[in-house]
Amino acid sequence: MSETTVAPAEQEVAAPQEEWKGQSLPRKEDRRLVQGQGVFVDDVKRHNMGFAHFVRSPYAHAKIRSIDVSKALEAPGVIGTLTGDEVATLTDPFFQLSTPPGSQIKDYALAVGRARFVGDPVAIVVAESRELARDAAELVEVDYEPLPPITDARRALDDGAPVLHDEAGTNLVWEGVYEWGSWDEAVAEADRIVKISELHFDRFNSTPLETDGALVEYNAGTGQWTIHANNQFPGFAVIMMGPAMRCGIDKLRFVTQDIGGGFGNKITSHPQLVAICLLARKLRRPIQWTEWRTEFHLSMSHGNERWFHDVEVAVKDDGTLLGFRTKALDDAGAFTRYEPLGGVIWAQVTPGMYRWRNVRLEFTQVVTNKAPVSPNRGYSRLQHLWFTERVIDIVAHQLGLDPVAVRKRNYIRADEMPYTTPNGCIYDSGDYARMLDTALELIGYDRLDERRREVEGRGKLFGFGIGSTLDSGTNNFGQSRLINPELQFSGNNEVATVKLDIFGEIVVTIGTTPQGQSHETTAAMVVADILGVSPDDVNVRAGHDSYWNSHAGFSGTYASQFAVTGLGAVKGAADRLAADIKKIAAAVLGADGPDGIVLEGGFAKRADMPEAALPFMAVGAIVNANNAVLPEDAREITLNQRYVYVPPFQIPDTEKKYGNLTLTYAAQVHVALVEVDPETGVYEIVEHAAVDDCGKRIHPQIVEGQVMGATAHGLGAATHETFTYDEDGNLLTPNFYDYHVPHAMDVPPLKTGFVESPSPFTALGTKGMGEGGGAAIHAVCAALQDALRGAGGAIVHESCNPPHRVWGLLSDPESSRRRVEVVPA
Amino acid sequence: MRVETSSRIRVTVNGTAYERDVETRRLLIHFLRDDLDLTGSHIGCDTGNCGACSVLLDGTLVKSCMLLAVQADGASIETVEGLSEGDELSPLQQAFRDRHALQCGYCTPGMLMSATALLARNPRPSEAEIRKGLQGNICRCTGYWNIIKAVQQASGQEVAE
Numbered sequence: 001m002s003e004t005t006v007a008p009a010e011q012e013v014a015a016p017q018e019e020w021k022g023q024s025l026p027r028k029e030d031r032r033l034v035q036g037q038g039v040f041v042d043d044v045k046r047h048n049m050g051f052a053h054f055v056r057s058p059y060a061h062a063k064i065r066s067i068d069v070s071k072a073l074e075a076p077g078v079i080g081t082l083t084g085d086e087v088a089t090l091t092d093p094f095f096q097l098s099t100p101p102g103s104q105i106k107d108y109a110l111a112v113g114r115a116r117f118v119g120d121p122v123a124i125v126v127a128e129s130r131e132l133a134r135d136a137a138e139l140v141e142v143d144y145e146p147l148p149p150i151t152d153a154r155r156a157l158d159d160g161a162p163v164l165h166d167e168a169g170t171n172l173v174w175e176g177v178y179e180w181g182s183w184d185e186a187v188a189e190a191d192r193i194v195k196i197s198e199l200h201f202d203r204f205n206s207t208p209l210e211t212d213g214a215l216v217e218y219n220a221g222t223g224q225w226t227i228h229a230n231n232q233f234p235g236f237a238v239i240m241m242g243p244a245m246r247c248g249i250d251k252l253r254f255v256t257q258d259i260g261g262g263f264g265n266k267i268t269s270h271p272q273l274v275a276i277c278l279l280a281r282k283l284r285r286p287i288q289w290t291e292w293r294t295e296f297h298l299s300m301s302h303g304n305e306r307w308f309h310d311v312e313v314a315v316k317d318d319g320t321l322l323g324f325r326t327k328a329l330d331d332a333g334a335f336t337r338y339e340p341l342g343g344v345i346w347a348q349v350t351p352g353m354y355r356w357r358n359v360r361l362e363f364t365q366v367v368t369n370k371a372p373v374s375p376n377r378g379y380s381r382l383q384h385l386w387f388t389e390r391v392i393d394i395v396a397h398q399l400g401l402d403p404v405a406v407r408k409r410n411y412i413r414a415d416e417m418p419y420t421t422p423n424g425c426i427y428d429s430g431d432y433a434r435m436l437d438t439a440l441e442l443i444g445y446d447r448l449d450e451r452r453r454e455v456e457g458r459g460k461l462f463g464f465g466i467g468s469t470l471d472s473g474t475n476n477f478g479q480s481r482l483i484n485p486e487l488q489f490s491g492n493n494e495v496a497t498v499k500l501d502i503f504g505e506i507v508v509t510i511g512t513t514p515q516g517q518s519h520e521t522t523a524a525m526v527v528a529d530i531l532g533v534s535p536d537d538v539n540v541r542a543g544h545d546s547y548w549n550s551h552a553g554f555s556g557t558y559a560s561q562f563a564v565t566g567l568g569a570v571k572g573a574a575d576r577l578a579a580d581i582k583k584i585a586a587a588v589l590g591a592d593g594p595d596g597i598v599l600e601g602g603f604a605k606r607a608d609m610p611e612a613a614l615p616f617m618a619v620g621a622i623v624n625a626n627n628a629v630l631p632e633d634a635r636e637i638t639l640n641q642r643y644v645y646v647p648p649f650q651i652p653d654t655e656k657k658y659g660n661l662t663l664t665y666a667a668q669v670h671v672a673l674v675e676v677d678p679e680t681g682v683y684e685i686v687e688h689a690a691v692d693d694c695g696k697r698i699h700p701q702i703v704e705g706q707v708m709g710a711t712a713h714g715l716g717a718a719t720h721e722t723f724t725y726d727e728d729g730n731l732l733t734p735n736f737y738d739y740h741v742p743h744a745m746d747v748p749p750l751k752t753g754f755v756e757s758p759s760p761f762t763a764l765g766t767k768g769m770g771e772g773g774g775a776a777i778h779a780v781c782a783a784l785q786d787a788l789r790g791a792g793g794a795i796v797h798e799s800c801n802p803p804h805r806v807w808g809l810l811s812d813p814e815s816s817r818r819r820v821e822v823v824p825a
Numbered sequence: 826m827r828v829e830t831s832s833r834i835r836v837t838v839n840g841t842a843y844e845r846d847v848e849t850r851r852l853l854i855h856f857l858r859d860d861l862d863l864t865g866s867h868i869g870c871d872t873g874n875c876g877a878c879s880v881l882l883d884g885t886l887v888k889s890c891m892l893l894a895v896q897a898d899g900a901s902i903e904t905v906e907g908l909s910e911g912d913e914l915s916p917l918q919q920a921f922r923d924r925h926a927l928q929c930g931y932c933t934p935g936m937l938m939s940a941t942a943l944l945a946r947n948p949r950p951s952e953a954e955i956r957k958g959l960q961g962n963i964c965r966c967t968g969y970w971n972i973i974k975a976v977q978q979a980s981g982q983e984v985a986e
Contacts, residue, residue: 033930034918036865036905040931043864130859131850209869209877209965210931260867260931261965293870516928516966705925705967712968736874736963744959744969796837 001094002171005529020340020525020535021764024701028520028540029258038258039542041213044228049215049226050079050126052276053133054295057115057122057142060149060369060729061162064113064142066120071139072125077132079285080139082124082275084112090278093796094270099339099484102173105165105367107335109244109274115144116164116334117369118729119298121272126279126287149729153331154307156366164334164367173332173365174340174483178347178657180422181358183314183700184260186323190825194395197819201383201805202720202800205333205376206713206773207741209289210230210260212269212300218280225277226253232513232696233556234263234544236338240270245277250546252277256568257543262515263713264375265301268337297734303376304342304722305331306383313391314358319399323358324391328384330365331522333372340365342373345380346474348661350423352388353432354410357422369729374556377713378471382774385469386799389778392464393785394795398822403466404440408433411468418760424658425472427665428695428767432468435669435691439466442751443671443747451673461676461791465782466669466773467714471694471767473560474663476649485654492647492663494565496525498573499640500581502624504617506531508540508573511555512566516709517770518702519562523570525698526764530574532599533616536541537592552644562769563698564664565645568763572643580637584623585614587634595630647659648761664759664767666694670711672748672779676787681807683787684782685715685748693755696765704752706770711750714776716742722800741784788813795820834898839907847894847942853887854878854896857904865905865934869963876962879935880904886942888961905934908941917941917979924984926975928966936962940976949980 032038069081076701093106101770111122121141125132150164155161158169214229234254242249257268272289280287291300307329314322328346332339343363350359376382392410396403412419414431421427444451448464455462478490495511508523520542524535531538544551550790554565582594585604589612592599598607604793605613622629623639630637652659668689676683692707720740724732733739758765775798784806785796792813798805809816830849835842838861847856852980857863857880866889869875878889881903908915914922917940927933936959943950950958955976956969964972977984 024925027925030922030927031912031914033927033933033935034905034914034921035909036863036934038865038930040864040867042858042868045859045862129848130855131848206929207965208929209875209963210929211866211869242832258930260869261929263965290868293872293875518928701925705928705971708968708970709928709966711864713965715968735872736870737872741963741965742968743961743963744956744973747969750968750970 003799013585018527020364021698024699025477025521025525025535027518028524029518037599038257040210040260041215041228041230042290044215046217049286049288050283051130051133052124052126052279052287053137054121055123055125055137055142056295056298057111057118057120058211059115059144059146060118060151061147062115062144063147064111064115065145066143067123068141071121071141072136075136075139077128077137077284078824079126079128081126082110082279082282083311084108084110087275087278088112092246094240094244096336097480097484097487098174098336100170102336102340104168105336106167107337109271110626117371118731119295119371120334121299124275124279126283139346151369151725151727151729153305153329153366153368156368164369167722171366173336173367174343175364176343177361177362181323183325183358183360184322186314186358187825190322191317192315193823193825194313194398195316195821195823196311196394197309198797199311199387199390200798201306201309201386202798203302203723204717204800205265205301205303206263207739208261208263208265211293211296212266212272214273214276215286215288216280218284220284220376223247224251224253224443225280226255227277228255229269229273230256230259230266231273232259232266232515233558234513234546235551235553235555236267237270237273241274243706244274249358253427253546255545256513256663259513259515263377264379268301268372268374294735298731298737300370300589301374301376302333302371304373304380304383308387310373311391313395315395315399317399317678319396319401319409321354321356321410323356325360327362327364330363332365333370334367335372337372338374340483341480344479346384347423348425349385349470350387350425351421353412353468353470353667354388355412359422366790377710378771378774381470381472385774386778390781393782394820397785398820404436404545405621406464407436407468424652424660425662426660428759430667430693431667431755431757432667432669435667435693435755436468438753438755439669439671439689439691441674442753443687445624449717455675456579461678461787463674463676463783463787465473465672465779465786467778468669469772469775469778471560471666471668471769471772472662473652473666474647475559476661477657478649479652480649481662482652482657490651491649492554492565494555494569494645495552495642496566496569497550497640498570498577498617499644500577500620502620504615504620505627506533506538508538508570509550510566510570511544511551512562513559514557517557517562518699519566522567522698522702526567526570527574530571533602537602550642560666562768563766564768565647567698567766568645569643571763572645573641576641576643577639580639580641581619583637584619584634587631588614588622597687663761664695666692666767666769666772667771668692668775670775670779674780674781674783674787676784676806678791678810681810683784683803683806688748688776689751689753690775691753691755692769693757694769695717695757695759695767697756698764703769707752707772708750710771710773711776712742712747714773715747715780717800718777718780720731720802721744793817832895834895837901838899839903849893849895851894852890853892853894854889857889860880863904865907867931867934869932874963876939877932877935879887879938879962879973880936881942886939905937908937920975920979924975924978926967926971932962936964936972947968949982950976
């Protein structure tokens with residue numbers, strides 16, 4: 001056996017450039033990840049840990065008469081159990097965001113008295129190994145009394161429909177009317193009204209490859225839990241968990257290093273984390289829990305399924321869009337774990353990319369016997385933007401107009417930015433028409449007719465479609481008050497610390513929980529520019545730890561905001577550290593105040609005499625270990641700066657439902673080309689183009705990577721991915737065997753492009769980005785509808801169109817066309 | 826009555842010999858991750874679809890969740906931890922880094938092992954062959970486009986920009 005002594009890695013980045021921002025540098029994260037040295041939650045181990053396995057309901061809806069764990073407790077290797085009754089004794093129901101009736105829902109870490117979806121956890125068994133825990137879980141005897149389920153949200157409010165939550169007395173969670181401008185005026189000005197009876201956005205999620213998990217340790221002496229987990233929004237998790245567990249939030253220490261994808265789906269794991277915390281305390285052992293893939297599909301974080309009924313669009317004959325009204329119906333699944341926020345989040349992008357000023361939307365959210373929903377990449381805006389895009393193309397189809405021309409006629413124009421939407425949101429910057437032109441050029445729009453003829457010559461149908469969407473980022477949490485005016489949330493925040501340590505090390509911590517978004521790399525670039533060093537000199541701690549004191553109430557990685565909130569915090573802290581360093585150097589070098597110092601190449605130098613220079617190591621050493629040399633007025637300097645970035649938000653007007661709900665608006669325009677077999681409905685996306693505008697790009701390669709990833713999610717959602725339930729509430733797509741996500745052979749040739757419209761509202765001109773997958777979903781829908789023009793002219797009315805649905809549209813175009821009607825205004 | 830069985834197995838992983846008692850039903854991936862603490866190989870599904878656990882078993886690409894540890898008795902296994910020499914990344918690892926072929930990095934170990942197996946049997950694969958060679962590995966972050974480019978780069982071929 002030989003031993004190797006490994007020297008520290010050499011500098012990887014070339015000599016300092018003019019500015020690091022804007023360059024595609026090698027990612028800091030990659031070196032460990034390509035060597036299998038990442039630390040994901042299931043990699044965390046502790047001596048004597050027990051393995052948890054959940055017992056789950058096989059029924060969509062059932063009364064739990066009793067649970068008997070005695071046989072499980074006698075099984076080999078079993079350490080203990082937890083049941084819903086214990087949970088109901090030891091904890092309080094989770095805080096609900098809704099007003100009544102939704103607020104009456106009682107949600108616990110395990111099912112109490114009743115199971116409400118297939119996969120609802122009713123008990124947990126902990127054993128010495130994963131296998132023994134799973135064996136023993138089968139010995140838990142649960143006496144169920146099956147109840148009729150409700151699986152179609154459209155029937156959830158019918159008289160006599162089974163009610164999930166007796167306390168609420170109804171399946172209604174929340175309803176509200178949003179109205180801006182005047183529908184009557186839109187009608188008065190319009191030539192025609194286009195009516196669409198029903199559009200349906202499917203239930204799916206982006207299924208991160210790593211499932212949920214935790215390793216929880218309980219310190220009996222301090223009453224503190226250390227939760228190694230992959231929850232992506234610890235700020236929200238502790239707000240939910242602390243009150244439920246009857247403890248202060250400082251008792252809940254969250255630790256994360258690497259997370260294997262999140263996409264919003266890892267925001268609502270707080271019930272499971274509470275259950276594991278209770279077991280760690282009860283059994284006085286570290287408890288390990290890793291969700292199985294099938295459990296994830298059955299029970300976690302489905303995207304909101306939404307219907308749009310009684311759609312009416314006021315339009316002029318030239319394609320000018322004046323307004324729309326509709327009734328949106330949202331299926332939350334069995335519990336409201338982040339809901340009913342989906343009932344307002346869509347309003348960030350009320351008019352989509354278009355100039356219509358008159359909007360009325362009646363929103364209703366209900367519970368059903370399906371897995372609870374939670375945010376999924378593009379959360380709630382995805383559904384709404386698909387709706388606005390579908391409306392554009394259906395209007396164009398019905399009036400015989402060109403979808404490109406209709407978009408250009410109605411897009412908000414670059415010279416109108418910043419643009420205030422009918423509901424008071426402010427689109428910061430953008431040039432949507434230019435983005436569309438860029439996408440059309442990428443796809444070879446001028447040669448499209450030729451291509452169509454070639455494809456049709458082969459007996460296929462050819463389709464071209466556009467999807468244009470917004471990725472609104474940096475939430476104003478004050479929008480929660482449009483759901484419930486009593487809620488005391490508003491604004492947003494993120495925290496970073498930057499310090500210069502004793503040997504001149506620059507150390508950065510951030511409150512975020514990245515899942516592939518490259519925060520270590522981009523944060524280092526921002527700090528390097530400010531301190532005049534290389535990104536290699538900047539050590540950004542991987543992951544999140546509540547004990548670093550670098551987090552605030554909204555800390556996490558979600559909702560397209562890092563480039564604004566995270567980097568805003570990093571910039572703020574680095575600016576303050578730079579000021580500290582200059583102050584020390586000025587004192588030591590006898591400069592004429594801090595302004596007489598420049599930071600360059602790891603030195604603080606006198607601007608007027610560059611040979612008078614202090615290396616950062618000396619600065620760090622003086623403050624940390626030799627501070628008696630400092631003059632009195634420099635002794636308060638710590639070289640350890642913490643900055644909380646707070647975006648400039650106001651509380652929205654809850655009466656008018658008016659106000660700015662997000663700070664930045666990244667935009668996407670996608671174009672898809674499809675070839676459809678008219679006999680079978682099998683189709684291929686033969687080419688796809690994605691153009692993104694997220695303002696100033698800190699790292700173009702990372703931005704493009706996010707665009708690609710979001711595109712793949714959109715393509716998966718457009719072509720295959722649905723959580724389909726049968727009428728008894730059984731999930732028919734409970735794993736990757738049945739739930740088909742794109743594989744390497746499925747993704748089409750992709751061309752990417754960009755437009756850069758810096759945000760006037762952010763510290764670096766950046767916009768949050770990464771959730772632009774909705775454009776891809778719609779581009780495929782539009783391309784299919786275009787292809788079907790020559791084969792019956794069906795109207796695409798669902799977001800997910802696997803070949804069997806396309807075949808349905810081909811074989812019976814009439815029933816889809818009956819959904820649409822054009823009447824004179 | 827449940828009968829517990831275990832067997833003593835000998836395997837070589839990345840050049841190191843191990844001898845362990847394992848439960849007969851223990852999956853190879855759990856043996857690698859839990860018993861040998863080689864946590865580079867991951868688990869992303871229950872059904873053999875995702876490929877995050879891919880390793881080479883006597884030179885053959887396998888999904889280590891689809892084998893029992895006892896089936897590997899006597900075998901030589903290569904995992905992601907064995908790809909680089911010390912801290913020097915292999916050309917394939919370097920290409921993944923250069924091409925931004927990973928984001929969260931969870932699928933990456935399996936993807937690298939599949940690509941390693943592909944290049945071993947086909948040193949200059951076409952794009953179609955790369956896609957086919959990686960079809961057993963799910964990546965939910967990248968959409969595969971940059972992974973395909975990385976494999977092209979690692980095989981010394983021109984990369985379509």
